Amino acid sequence: xxxxxxxxxFQVLKTGQSMTLQCAQDMNHNSMYWYRQDPGMGLRLIYYxxxxxxxxxxxxxxxxxxxxxxxxxxxxxLESAAPSQTxxxxxxSSDPGFQASYEQYFGxxxxxxxT
Amino acid sequence: QKEVEQNSGPLSVxxxxxxxxxxxxxxxxxxxxxxxxxYSGKSPELIMFIYSNGDKExxxxxxxxxxxxxxxxxxxxxSQPSDSATYLCAVNLAGGTSYGKLTFGQGTILTVHx
Numbered sequence: 001x002x003x004x005x006x007x008x009x010f011q012v013l014k015t016g017q018s019m020t021l022q023c024a025q026d027m028n029h030n031s032m033y034w035y036r037q038d039p040g041m042g043l044r045l046i047y048y049x050x051x052x053x054x055x056x057x058x059x060x061x062x063x064x065x066x067x068x069x070x071x072x073x074x075x076x077x078l079e080s081a082a083p084s085q086t087x088x089x090x091x092x093s094s095d096p097g098f099q100a101s102y103e104q105y106f107g108x109x110x111x112x113x114x115t
Numbered sequence: 116q117k118e119v120e121q122n123s124g125p126l127s128v129x130x131x132x133x134x135x136x137x138x139x140x141x142x143x144x145x146x147x148x149x150x151x152x153x154y155s156g157k158s159p160e161l162i163m164f165i166y167s168n169g170d171k172e173x174x175x176x177x178x179x180x181x182x183x184x185x186x187x188x189x190x191x192x193x194s195q196p197s198d199s200a201t202y203l204c205a206v207n208l209a210g211g212t213s214y215g216k217l218t219f220g221q222g223t224i225l226t227v228h229x
Contacts, residue, residue, distance in 0.1 A: 031215050042119075042203060042221040043159070058216075090158055094215045102147050102207050102215040106158035 002026055004107035006091050012113045013081040021076040021110050023091030031094050032074035033058075033104065034066060036087040043090065049074055081114045088112070118142065119206050121220035130229050134191040138204030138220055141185070147207040148180055148187045149217065152200045159203055163189060194227040201225070 004025045013019055025032065030051045035043040045058030049068040063085060065077045074093075078085060088111050092104040122137040136150075147166045151159035165171045165178040165187065177190040187206075191198055204220040 033216075035219075040221060042121075043205075043219040045216065045218075048216060102217065103149065103161050103164060104205075104215070104217060106160070109158050 004091055004093055004105050006089075006107035006110050008110060009108065010111045012115065013078075014115055015082060017081050018077065018079050019081065020078075021089055021091075021112075022073070023075065023107055024073045025091075025093040025105070026072065027093060027095070027105065028071070029093035029095040029105075030071070032068065033092045033094075034064075034074070034076045035090045035092065036060065036085075037090060037109075038087050046076065046089075078112075081112075083114045086112060086114045117220075118208060119204055119218050119220040121202075121204050121223045123223070125224035125226060127226045127228060128194050130194060130196060130227055132194050132227075134194045134198065134225055134227070136189040136191075136202050136204075136223050136225065138187045138189075138206075139185055140187070140206045140208070140218075142206075142208045143182070143185060145182075145185075145206050145208050148178070149205040149207075150176075150178060150187075150189045151203040151205060151219075153203060153222070154200045191225075194225075196227050196229055199226050 007022045033048040034046040047066040049055045052071045091107040094104045118141045128134045150163040153159040163178040165180045171178045175192045179188045201222045203222045205217040
């Protein structure tokens with residue numbers, strides 16, 4: 001049981017390049033989330049997917065797109081990377097069937113630098 | 116005003132002391148409250164959740180919730196150097212009840228010195 005996995009762990013991009021961050025979970029969770037974390041800013045929600053086939057914008061969606069490929073996988077795409085997207089990206093999943101299950105399980109993160 | 120706000124750090128306490136971490140939230144209808152710990156370079160991990168007014172204890176950790184004051188805190192008793200980390204408060208805001216969306220505070224850095 002690997003939990004939430006993310007690839008790659010590190011990435012350096014040049015301004016204007018594109019890339020996709022991959023996330024997968026093996027806990028049979030319905031909901032998945034993408035966050036970015038910048039110093040002093042906590043975690044900010046980029047996009048989330050309540051269930052397979054649905055996605056919604058979070059607090060900071062500009063410059064990103066997502067795909068919920070199936071129940072296990074949720075990818076985040078940067079179409080034209082900008083230095084402002086330099087950050088640590090976390091994927092998380094949860095199964096909010098009842099209050100206590102709002103706990104979110106996090107992947108190890110992707111450290112992205114855009115030069 | 117931010118939706119979820121934590122006391123500014125960093126917080127430094129001596130080993131064996133009580134560390135007190137505070138969090139306020141804006142939405143009176145919020146239902147569930149979480150404390151995550153994040154070690155440097157690692158991902159957040161849940162240490163406590165609470166959804167009823169009052170105290171909830173788990174080992175050296177106590178979460179306190181006061182919905183009337185829109186305030187949640189985390190007390191760490193007998194603090195250890197291994198408790199040194201960033202602590203994130205997260206709230207399931209009333210408007211985000213669906214799908215388990217959480218709103219996070221900015222985090223408080225705790226350092227426990229020997």
